[in-house]
């Protein structure tokens with residue numbers, strides 16, 4: 001991450017929100033910090049409180065308690081006009097694009113500038129500058145109905161960037177898109193972050209989105225953040241059961257029951273241990289399976305395996321069945337743990 005010495009772009013402290021007396025608590029003591037230039041993902045199931053949280057940043061939703069600081073400004077202390085100005089520094093992208101059907105691409109992008117009272121010539125100049133950034137110069141006079149979903153979201157992004165915000169909020173921006181278009185839009189968001197020096201806070205129910213572009217992640221459940229940290233750390237060492245389920249969606253290694261049933265039973269005087277091994281860090285590329293097998297005199301059957309990259313770092317996960325005399329198998333697994341690999345038993 002960049003600019004480690006600068007204060008966070010967004011700092012939320014102790015946010016609480018309940019929509020009705022006696023109703024569900026949408027935010028329950030939520031605190032997080034988004035570093036300048038970072039891409040921070042908030043993931044959680046439907047109803048976890050993600051929308052309420054992201055809408056608290058620009059005060060589309062007012063928390064009942066807590067503190068919202070954006071680029072150093074105490075948002076809850078701002079008067080009406082100062083708040084409007086602060087909001088112009090925070091762009092927002094929506095799941096269903098929210099485009100005006102009867103306005104062209106250029107007119108949609110210019111809309112927030114019109115609301116802000118910018119003269120026509122300046123609006124036109126800004127639109128001409130921004131459409132190439134999202135690859136839509138050729139579509140400037142088209143109407144939303146003439147665009148694909150991905151193109152519509154590019155318009156949504158261009159509109160969010162029209163007032164040159166330093167911060168971009170993304171509310172499930174890719175949830176209505178197919179997987180290929182999702183990857184294109186995510187790549188665009190990352191490129192824009194780099195080019196315009198943006199800070200991005202996004203919410204999603206898909207861990208794949210987090211894996212693709214975020215450097216920090218927070219997992220929400222029932223209004224609380226149950227886990228947060230660097231994406232690589234959370235993916236490779238999820239602490240909470242809910243996080244483990246999310247992580248399993250993209251890097252999971254549930255071994256099918258049929259496969260387990262077909263594994264050979266241990267021979268006379270032998271034991272069998274089934275483990276999942278997560279390879280990360282300096283020993284991720286070491287030939288641990290063959291080394292363990294040779295040095296401890298055991299047999300290791302690789303049931304499944306996959307090598308991946310998370311936040312640009314190599315990462316692998318394997319399911320292994322290890323056979324050998326009692327004691328030696330355990331010693332081999334301990335040796336793997338000693339190398340910093342994450343070894344967990346997956347079945348008896």
Ligand SMILES: Nc1ncnc2c1ncn2[C@@H]1O[C@H](COP(=O)(O)OP(=O)(O)OP(=O)(O)O)[C@@H](O)[C@H]1O
Nearest residue numbers: 019024025026044045046047048049050051052053
């Ligand atoms: N305007 C509202 N009035 C009353 N309750 C609300 C309102 N908005 C959200 N809630 C409730 O607050 C809780 C959190 O909702 P929120 O929309 O923030 O969750 P979410 O994680 O974004 O879910 P989704 O992905 O389905 O939008 C839910 O119980 C929801 O029903």
